[in-house]
Amino acid sequence: MKLFKSILLLFFVLVxxxxxxxxxxxxxxxxxxxxxxxxxxxxxxGNNKKLKHRWDIQSRIIxxxxxxxxxxxxxxxIQEHPYTIIDVDRLGKKTEFKxxxxxxxxxxxxxSDEYIVIGAHFDSxxxxxxxxxxxxxxxxxxxxxKKIATLKTRAKNIIVVFFDQEEIGCIGSLAFxxxxxxxxxxxxxxxxxxxxxxxxxxxRNIEIELPTPTLKAIYQKHAKLxxxxxxxxxxxxxxxxxxxxxxxxxxxxxxxxxxxxxTPHYHRSTDxxxxxxxxxxxxxxxxxxxxxxxxxxx
Numbered sequence: 001m002k003l004f005k006s007i008l009l010l011f012f013v014l015v016x017x018x019x020x021x022x023x024x025x026x027x028x029x030x031x032x033x034x035x036x037x038x039x040x041x042x043x044x045x046g047n048n049k050k051l052k053h054r055w056d057i058q059s060r061i062i063x064x065x066x067x068x069x070x071x072x073x074x075x076x077x078i079q080e081h082p083y084t085i086i087d088v089d090r091l092g093k094k095t096e097f098k099x100x101x102x103x104x105x106x107x108x109x110x111x112s113d114e115y116i117v118i119g120a121h122f123d124s125x126x127x128x129x130x131x132x133x134x135x136x137x138x139x140x141x142x143x144x145x146k147k148i149a150t151l152k153t154r155a156k157n158i159i160v161v162f163f164d165q166e167e168i169g170c171i172g173s174l175a176f177x178x179x180x181x182x183x184x185x186x187x188x189x190x191x192x193x194x195x196x197x198x199x200x201x202x203x204r205n206i207e208i209e210l211p212t213p214t215l216k217a218i219y220q221k222h223a224k225l226x227x228x229x230x231x232x233x234x235x236x237x238x239x240x241x242x243x244x245x246x247x248x249x250x251x252x253x254x255x256x257x258x259x260x261x262x263t264p265h266y267h268r269s270t271d272x273x274x275x276x277x278x279x280x281x282x283x284x285x286x287x288x289x290x291x292x293x294x295x296x297x298x
Contacts, residue, residue, distance in 0.1 A: 028146065029282040031070075032139035036197075036281075038066055039122070039135040042273035054124040060099075060164060063122050067138055067162050068102050074146045076104040076160070083175035097171045099164035106149050106158040108296075114156040116295055117180070117190040117248075118144060119173065121166030121239055125267045131276050132255075132263040136197035138162060143285040144292060154296045156188055163239055166194070173239035177246040188295065189215060190250035192239040193288070198255045198263040199280035204228045206284055207259065209235040209252030210244065219251070222290045226283075233258040253288060255280075 038045040041052055046062040054063045068078040081101040088094050108114075120137030124130025145160045159180070163172035173192065180187060189212075196206075208219045208230050216232055223230035235258055236244075243250035255262050265271040 025282060025286070028143050028285070029278055032143055032281055032285070033278050035067075035070060035139040035142055036131060036135040036276055036278075037273055039063055039138060040129040040131045040273045042129075051129070053126060053128055054122060054130055055126040055128075055167070060123055064100065064102055064162065064164070067122060067142070070142055071104055071145060071160070074149055076106065076145065076149060078102050078104050081161075081176060081179055083172075083179070085171065085175045085178070087169060087171060087174060089169075097165060097168070099172055099175070101161055101164050101172045101176050103159055103161035103176070104145070106145070106154065106160065108157045109152070109154045112156050113186045114188045115159055115180075115185045116156050116188050116292065117159045117161060117243070118193070118292065119161040119163055119176070119190070119239060120193040121163040121170075121172060123165055123167050123172075124271075125167050127269055128267055128271050129269070129273065131265075131271050131273050132197045133195050133266060133271060134166070134193075136195060136276060136281055137193040140193050140196050140281060140285050140288065143282075144289050147285075147289045148292060148296070151293065151296065155298060156296050158292070158296070159185075163192075166239055170239050170242045173242040177243045177248065181246055187248050190240060190243040190248045191253060191288070191292070192243070192250065193253050194238040195254045195257065195263065195266075196284050197276035197278070197281050199261065199277050201261055203261075204280060204283050205231060205256055205259070205261070206287065207231045207233050207235070207254050207256055209233050209238070209240060209254065211251040212249050215249065215251045218294055219291055222287055222294070225290075226287055228287070231256065231259055
């Protein structure tokens with residue numbers, strides 16, 4: 001039965017993916033594996049260093065530069081978004097934060113003032129390698145970026161962004177939401193990715209968090225075409241909440257966080273490279289890429 005299901009899933013992939021499937025999937029999976037390895041200290045990066053976490057300023061700079069190099073190797077240009085921002089907590093206490101997001105704009109092939117934002121945070125909690133949370137999201141974002149950049153037709157612009165300081169209250173995404181609002185970008189939708197490397201039951205399902213009805217329909221359509229489910233939840237604990245609060249149509253994408261098929265290593269020192277399911281990460285990359293591709297043809 002498992003073999004039959006695997007063959008069926010492969011059939012769906014071959015039949016229903018188009019532009020995004022043109023790249024070598026095995027090569028991309030190897031690249032994603034390398035990205036997660038570098039971000040988690042399983043291999044050396046930067047000045048021949050192994051990251052123990054991506055919590056302090058120095059480690060976040062190394063991780064940020066590492067990701068910037070990967071994106072620029074695809075031919076895209078990386079821009080820095082340094083910010084100083086005041087956030088107010090639930091008790092009314094004001095705190096100043098400083099950090100740096102990095103982003104790249106993949107232009108539409110036709111004249112368009114519309115933008116789709118796709119993002120993932122690159123920091124981790126203290127003393128955690130942050131493999132699933134959120135090196136997997138960064139690797140997925142790289143994969144989508146690389147594939148979308150090869151499309152012959154893009155009816156909208158794409159902003160690919162790696163957020164700083166998600167783990168201390170989604171500060172980087174708060175700053176970026178304010179940034180694009182100040183720029184007065186006409187944003188079609190925002191898609192943020194957080195934790196995409198755990199699938200113990202091998203059903204390959206994903207969760208979509210607080211999607212608009214339109215985004216829900218598109219994600220569920222493409223999940224069904226690949227023989228899986230995109231389960232909706234009301235989870236509001238990641239970067240998408242900052243965009244929603246700023247008035248954007250935003251959805252979070254993750255593994256089955258609320259449906260109890262999520263990493264048991266969350267925010268622990270055991271959230272290591274070895275725990276990541278790279279087949280699931282690769283499959284989810286294809287699914288999300290197919291969703292974005294449809295949005296680019298509207």
